[in-house]
Amino acid sequence: xxxxxxxxxxxxxxxxxxxxxxxxxxxxxxxxxxxxxxxxxxxxxxxxxxxxxxxxxxxxxxxxxxxxxxxxxxxxxxxxxxxxxxxxxxxxxxxxxxxxxxxxxxxxxxxxxxxxxxxxxxxxxxxxxxxxxxxxxxxxxxxxxxxxxxxxxxxxxxxxxxxxxxxxxxxxxxxxxxxxxxxxxxxxxxxxxxxxxxxxxxxxxxxxxxxxxxxxx
Amino acid sequence: xxxxxxxxxxxxxxxxxxxxxxxxxxxxxxxxxxxxxxxxxxxxxxxxxxxxxxxxxxxxxxxxxxxxxxxxxxxxxxxxxxxxxxxxxxxxxxxxxxxxxxxxxxxxxxxxxxxxxxxxxxxxxxxxxxxxxxxxxxxxxxxxxxxxxxxxxxxxxxxxxxxxxxxxxxxxxxxxxxxxxxxxxxxxxxxxxxxxxxxxxxxxxxxxxxxxxxxxxxxxxxxxxxxxxxxxxxxxxxxxxxxxxxxxxxxxxxxxxxxxxxxxxxxxxxxxxxxxxxxxxxxxxxxxxxxxxxxxxxxxxx
Numbered sequence: 001x002x003x004x005x006x007x008x009x010x011x012x013x014x015x016x017x018x019x020x021x022x023x024x025x026x027x028x029x030x031x032x033x034x035x036x037x038x039x040x041x042x043x044x045x046x047x048x049x050x051x052x053x054x055x056x057x058x059x060x061x062x063x064x065x066x067x068x069x070x071x072x073x074x075x076x077x078x079x080x081x082x083x084x085x086x087x088x089x090x091x092x093x094x095x096x097x098x099x100x101x102x103x104x105x106x107x108x109x110x111x112x113x114x115x116x117x118x119x120x121x122x123x124x125x126x127x128x129x130x131x132x133x134x135x136x137x138x139x140x141x142x143x144x145x146x147x148x149x150x151x152x153x154x155x156x157x158x159x160x161x162x163x164x165x166x167x168x169x170x171x172x173x174x175x176x177x178x179x180x181x182x183x184x185x186x187x188x189x190x191x192x193x194x195x196x197x198x199x200x201x202x203x204x205x206x207x208x209x210x211x212x213x214x215x216x217x
Numbered sequence: 218x219x220x221x222x223x224x225x226x227x228x229x230x231x232x233x234x235x236x237x238x239x240x241x242x243x244x245x246x247x248x249x250x251x252x253x254x255x256x257x258x259x260x261x262x263x264x265x266x267x268x269x270x271x272x273x274x275x276x277x278x279x280x281x282x283x284x285x286x287x288x289x290x291x292x293x294x295x296x297x298x299x300x301x302x303x304x305x306x307x308x309x310x311x312x313x314x315x316x317x318x319x320x321x322x323x324x325x326x327x328x329x330x331x332x333x334x335x336x337x338x339x340x341x342x343x344x345x346x347x348x349x350x351x352x353x354x355x356x357x358x359x360x361x362x363x364x365x366x367x368x369x370x371x372x373x374x375x376x377x378x379x380x381x382x383x384x385x386x387x388x389x390x391x392x393x394x395x396x397x398x399x400x401x402x403x404x405x406x407x408x409x410x411x412x413x414x415x416x417x418x419x420x421x422x423x424x425x426x427x428x429x430x431x432x433x434x435x436x437x438x439x440x441x442x443x444x445x446x447x448x449x450x451x452x453x454x455x456x457x458x459x460x461x462x463x464x465x466x467x468x469x470x471x472x473x474x475x476x477x478x479x480x481x482x483x484x485x486x487x488x489x490x491x492x493x494x495x496x497x498x499x500x501x502x503x504x505x506x507x508x509x510x511x512x513x514x515x516x517x518x519x
Contacts, residue, residue: 051427051518072431079429089424103428105227108220150428 001027001158001189002048007057009043009213017043019213021057025191027157030184032200033193035210041193042086044210045162048191049078061158079107082151082188084161088143090135090150096122097131100150107154121153125179141172148179158189165196177203224434232441235414246410246446250403250497251453257396258485258493259458264388266482278355280362281372282343288367293341296367305347305358312342340369400500403450407443407504414442415512423518432513439509440502447501451494459484 002025009018018040025031033041046052047059050066059067066077091099100121104114122128125145127138135143144164151159161180165173177192177199184190194200200207209216236243284293293311300309317339322331347358359371415422425435462484473480485493 049427075426075429075431077429078427083427085427089420089427091421091424093421102425106224106430106434110219110223154429 001025001029001062002191003060004044004047005058005060007044007047007054007059009040009047009052010055017213018047018054021210021213021215023208023215025189027189028184028187030181030190030203030205031192032203032205032207033191033210034195034197034200034207036195039210040213041195041210042162045160045191045193048158048160049081049083050074075106079103079154080156080158082154082156082159084144084147084151084159084164086162086166088147090143090146092135094134095131096127096133096135096138096146099135099146100153103150103154117153117155118149121149124152124182125149141168141175144168144172144176145179148176152183152188156188158191159183161190161192163193163195165194165199170198173199174202225437228434228437229441231438232445235438235442236445242410243446243449246406247449247453250406250447250450250501251457253399253402253406254450254454254493254497255457255461257392257399258454259461260388260392260395261489262458262462262485263482264385264392266480267385278347278373280345280347280355280359282345282362282368283370283372284341284343284367285369286338286340288341290341292367293343296365297343300343300345305349305354307346307348309343309345312344314339314341317342403447403497403500404504404507407446407501408508410446411439411443411505411508412512414439415508415516419516422513422516426516427518435513436506436509439513440505443505443508444498444502447504448494448498450501451497454493454497455485455490 003023005022007018007021008016010016021040021044033044035041043052047054048061048066050059050069054067057067058065061077062080064077069077091102097118100118101114104117107114109117119128119131122131125148127142127145127149130138130142135146138146148161148164151161159180164176164180168176173196180190180192181203207217282296284296290313293313297309297311300306314337318331318337321339322328347355349355355373359373362368362371422435462482466481469480469482484490
């Protein structure tokens, strides 16, 4: 499903973020990307939706080399990926419901079907009762769950989350991870980058551990 | 097709929401565009109104030939017959002196003057239309006519009309230039408004790109916004035009009445008004398109 081979990423400033990274993730797997800040976790995740392009090596998603995709092809790649961003990227000028609706605006759903999907996604993350609220009225954990609802509303085959528990207390962090596990149970491939070793130990899944841009085990 | 229509409906709705979200700015933009457009549109309407007065057959060159007062009717008829055979002359109309006096009596304010005359001071006259309208040909023909013994004065009626028509052509050109300049201005205004709008919606645009929106999808609401702003400006221009022409017409009516005329300034005809709104909307769209093409590409999420 996702396969990296000899991937290196050097940023324009000369910083080497990834160095000869190779791994393969099968459909339906749940994988933690572990490592300290600056180990290259975010860079690795950004290569999958082609937000960044590798300096060398290849990144295949569903057999497609995403590093060499044309600009015009990127939207269609990204629609099949659910992404939970490190900074969440919620829009504070609209309701919880409208935030989740956003990815459906450029899909082929009519209004009623889209609304049904939005409610289903909000229900899965436990925010259905807050659909008219503004994101600012939500707690940190609720905002994170809103970001997840928006990522899954399109029913993507792959769910990617960059430090989804960074600013949450332990209980909320476990809640978030359980939501990811429930999506994984119904066949969604899940990649979660985190530096939280306790969380990784608790969920006992496959771990790709990064240190200074390379996989260490 | 259904999806396409829905996406356009959504883009239009998004554009309307953005206008509703910042009404004062939208109103100011429409006002600026409207006033800028009202200038050339008003000039155009003014020229159109004047054309009704100066236009028509008056622009066609004519020569008025006045015979000597002592010339007899036989002289006049001989001259008419001779001119009818002249290759340079298209047709000739004979105006007997009695008829000329009657016409003078019919002119407002001159009836009393005519009544005060003991005898008819007017000569017989011919009005002829030459085949060629070239000033040089007119001059040659006029000189030839002046040399005839029965002829007293030859007047080229067309001269003043041609001057007026040349003046009108110059004015039209000036208005076209003004319209072109202001069209650039309108595009620039929209370009800048849309640029600011893009900057305020940077976060949303970035997110949309990250979750799979195409460039066309992101661009669409901005294009609608530019076009709507242009149309609103066009409507303001029409309102300014109608308002100021109505005000001017009070004075114009008085002036025209003193000349026994029902002349009024006419604001744009419905077709022209519609064309103005469409044209203005098109320019707004163009400004938005240029702005979006420049700034949307610059927003690349990282």
